[in-house]
Amino acid sequence: xxLSPFKLExxxxxxxxxxxxxxxxxxxxxxxxxxxLAFEAGAAEKFQNVWLGYTESLGxxxxxxxxAGMYSTTQPEDILVFSGAGEAIYLFMMAALQAxxxxxxxxxxxxxxxxxxxxxxxNVGLWRAHEENGWALDxxxxxxxxxxxxxxxxxxxxxxxxxxxxxxxxFDALNRFAQENNxxxxxxxxxxxxxxxxxxxxxxxxxxxxxxxxxxxxxxxxGLAGLRIGWTATKNHDLYNKMASxxxxxxxxxxxxxxxxxxxxxRHREKLAERNLGIIKHNLAVIxxxxxxxxxxxxxxxxxxxxxxxxxxxxxxxEEFCDDLVKKAGVLLLPGTMYEDTGxxxxxxxxxxxxxxxxxxxxxxx
Ligand SMILES: Cc1ncc(COP(=O)(O)O)c(C=O)c1O
Numbered sequence: 001x002x003l004s005p006f007k008l009e010x011x012x013x014x015x016x017x018x019x020x021x022x023x024x025x026x027x028x029x030x031x032x033x034x035x036x037l038a039f040e041a042g043a044a045e046k047f048q049n050v051w052l053g054y055t056e057s058l059g060x061x062x063x064x065x066x067x068a069g070m071y072s073t074t075q076p077e078d079i080l081v082f083s084g085a086g087e088a089i090y091l092f093m094m095a096a097l098q099a100x101x102x103x104x105x106x107x108x109x110x111x112x113x114x115x116x117x118x119x120x121x122x123n124v125g126l127w128r129a130h131e132e133n134g135w136a137l138d139x140x141x142x143x144x145x146x147x148x149x150x151x152x153x154x155x156x157x158x159x160x161x162x163x164x165x166x167x168x169x170x171f172d173a174l175n176r177f178a179q180e181n182n183x184x185x186x187x188x189x190x191x192x193x194x195x196x197x198x199x200x201x202x203x204x205x206x207x208x209x210x211x212x213x214x215x216x217x218x219x220x221x222x223g224l225a226g227l228r229i230g231w232t233a234t235k236n237h238d239l240y241n242k243m244a245s246x247x248x249x250x251x252x253x254x255x256x257x258x259x260x261x262x263x264x265x266x267r268h269r270e271k272l273a274e275r276n277l278g279i280i281k282h283n284l285a286v287i288x289x290x291x292x293x294x295x296x297x298x299x300x301x302x303x304x305x306x307x308x309x310x311x312x313x314x315x316x317x318x319e320e321f322c323d324d325l326v327k328k329a330g331v332l333l334l335p336g337t338m339y340e341d342t343g344x345x346x347x348x349x350x351x352x353x354x355x356x357x358x359x360x361x362x363x364x365x366x
Contacts, residue, residue, distance in 0.1 A: 001119045001120065002119055003115055003116065003119045004115060004118075004119075006111050006112065006115070007111060007337075007338045007339075008110075008111060008334065008338040008339070009111075011334060011335075011338055012334075015326060015332050016332075019326060019330055019331075019332045020330040020331075020361075021329075021330055021331040021332065021354060021357065021358035021361055022332050022349065022352060022354070022358070023331050023332055023333055023348060023349060023352075023355065023358040023359070023362065024332055024333050024334035024346070024347045024348060024349045025307075025349035025351060025352055026160055026161075026220065026307065026308055026347075026349060026351075027219050027220050027223060027225045027307065027349075027351055028194075028220065028221065028222070028223035028276035028279065028280070028307050028351035028352075029223050029275075029276060029279055029351055029352050029353050030223050030224060030225060030226060031223065031224070033047075033261065036224070036261060036264060036265060037261075037264065039264060039265075039267075039268040039271065040264050040267065040268065043264050046260070047257070047260060047261070050256050050257055050260045051256060052256055052257075053256070054252070054253050055253040055254055055255075055256050055259060056253060057244065057247060057248070057252060057253045058079075058080055058081065058244055059079065059080065059081025059231065059254060059259065060081075060254075060259045060263070061076060062263055063081060063229075063259050063262060063263045063266075064076040064077075064079040064081060064231075066263050066266045066267060067079045067081070067216065067231050067233065067266065068233070070204075070216070070233075070266070070269075071204045071206055071207055071214070071233055072203065072204075072207045073206070073207045073235075074206055074207075074233050074235070077237075078206065078233055078234060078235050078240070079231055079232070079233055080231060080232050080234075080240055080243055080244055080247075081229065081230070081231045081254055081259070082229075082230045082231060082232070082247070082251070082254070083228045083229070083230070083250075083251045083254055083255070084217060084219065084228045084229070084230045085188070085190050085215055085216070085217035085219065085230035086112060086230070087230065087247075087250055087251060088215055088217075088230045088231065088232050088243075089112045089113060089116060089186075089188075089215070090112065090116050090250070091243045091246045091247060091250065092186055092213060092215075092232065092239075092243060093116040093117050093120060094116070094120070094243075094246050095239055095242035095243045095246055096151065096152060096184055096186075096239060096242075097117055097120050097122050097151060097152070098120065098121075098122075099120055099121030099122065100121060100122070100123075100149060101117075101120075101122045101123070101149055101150075101151040101152075102122060102123045102124075102125060102147045102149040102150045102151065103117050103122055103123075103124055103125070103150065103151060103152045103153070103154055104125045104126075104127050104142070104145045104146075104150060104152070104153045104154070105117075105124055105125070105126060105127060105153075105154040106127050106129065106137060106154060106155045106156050106157075106159070107126035107127060107128050107129065107340075108129065108161065108162075108310075108336070108339035108340065108341050109154070109156060109160075109339070110156065110160050110188070111338075111339070113154050113156065113186075113188065114154070117154075122151075123147070123149070125145045125147070125150075127141065127142070127145055127153070127155075129159070129162060129164060131162075131301060131312075131343065134164060134301050134304075135159065135162035135163075135164040135301055135310070136164060136166075136170075137155075137164075137166065137170070139170050139173045139174055139177065142174075142177050146181065150181070150183060151183065151184060152183055152184040152185070152186055153174070153177075153178055153183055153184070153185050153186070154186045154188070155174065155185065155186070155187050155188065155205075156187075156188035156190075157171075157187075157188075157189075157191075157202070158189075158191035158192065158194060158195065158303075158304070158305035158306040159191075159306070160190075160191065160306065160308055161308045161309075161310045161334075161336075161339060161345075161347040162301065162303065162308070162309070162310040163301075163302075163303020163304055163305055163306045163308055163309050163310070164301075164303070164304065165195060165200055165202070165304040165305040166202060168200075168202060168203075171202045171203070171205075175205065175208040175209070175211070175212065178211050178212070179208075179209060179211050182211075183211065184211055184212075184213065184236070184239070185205055185208075185211055185212045185213070186213050186215065187204070187205030187206075187212060187213065187214050187215065188215045189204060189205070189214050189215055189216055190215060190216060190217045190219065190220045190221075190230075191220050191221055191305055191306035191307070192204065192216065192221065193221045193269065193273045194220065194221040194273060194276070194277060194280070194305050194306050194307065195304065195305040196277070196280075196281070196303075196304060196305060197304075200304065200305070204233065206233040206234055206235065209235070210234075210235045210236045211236070212234065212235075212236075213232050213233070213234040213236065213239065214232065214233040214234070215230065215231075215232055216230065216231050216232075216233065217229070217230035217231070218230070218262050218265055218266070220306070220307065221269075221272075221273050221276065221306075222265055222266075222269055222272040222273060222276070223272060223275075223276050223351070224261070224262070224265055224272075227258045227261055227262050227265070228254075228255065228258055229254060229258050229259065229262040276307070276351060279350075279351060279352070279353055279355075280307055280350045280351055283350045283351075283352075283355040283356070284302070284350060286355060286356050286359050287309070287348065287350065287355075287359070288302075290359055290362070290363065291311065294366060296314065296315075297313065297314055297315055297366070298311045298312065298313060298314060299311065299312050299314060300312065300348075303350070306350075307349060307350045307351030308347055308348060308349055308350060308351075309347075309348045309350065310336065310341075310345045310346070310347060310348070311345060311346060311348055312343060312344055312345050313344050313345070313346060314344075317344070318335045318336060318337065318344045318345065318346050319335045319337055321333075321335075321346070322334065322335045322346060325362070325365055328365060329361045329362065329364065329365040330361065331358050331361045331362050331365065333346045333347065333348065334346060334347040
């Protein structure tokens, strides 16, 4: 199995820890262990006694119970905990797909959502988002994307990198389409609960039935990427068992301190999400002002959820722009070419407290 280099991760590897202003991060502002433990009386003392042996491979029973409570219809036995969402994507594809299978993938997308399938020998059809329509997907395009060998649809909403949030009617129709055509629906929901208007939050795919797998993680909405705790929620127990069995060949089980901290975090996830949405909304006002002042240089579709947007550079080449910006001003933007985008877009991160200072630097450069 050959996996092409993960372009976005290789780009970050070059800059993430030596650039002063990260203006393209996909996650929300993190916090220290001490700050997280302060959310719950007695948690700091309990953390001292966490046992550092191997943990239960499926995830600790109490953590799985906490995660199951995030959905309407799931039980702990529907939840499988991984070391990050990345491991979950990898093992879902290894468990569900075989060489020659075809999948339909939301495009543009986080690279592993198609790359692992390609590595297995699958064919990938792109379900393209329409920028002119708020980066929306058109459910009516699905029948034309179908092939006799189609096994799964891979969707990501709220979306990295555009911040697109599918409408309830379209999500219902998508789930119906997957069920009627006997397809798996892998729903990357790592930005769920970061909707700017909570009234627009979608039900989780897992709550639609056994065709669906919902993907979650502590990294994004809750700002705790360093925990490396992700999970799948699915009532498809055949698939669940296959993923669980494959995990014996990757991480076997999760980090005990991380599982403890993730459980604390998820018990207080509303407060964490509220804190991070506060940062995002404050930053959005700064960005709105920047783009109003530089309307001849950029256009963008304002996101509806999550901690990212995907503006378009109207003059010059976006790779050269990002390269020159980081060299001259120490501000990191991510060219859309890392997503195979050809429209001169770049990824803008909205979840970090340092955004106003980074934008000040960007303004000076412009
Ligand atoms: C849409 C999406 N899915 C999955 C992941 C993987 O998450 P993690 O790095 O926490 O494993 C990311 C990370 O950027 C992402 O943006």
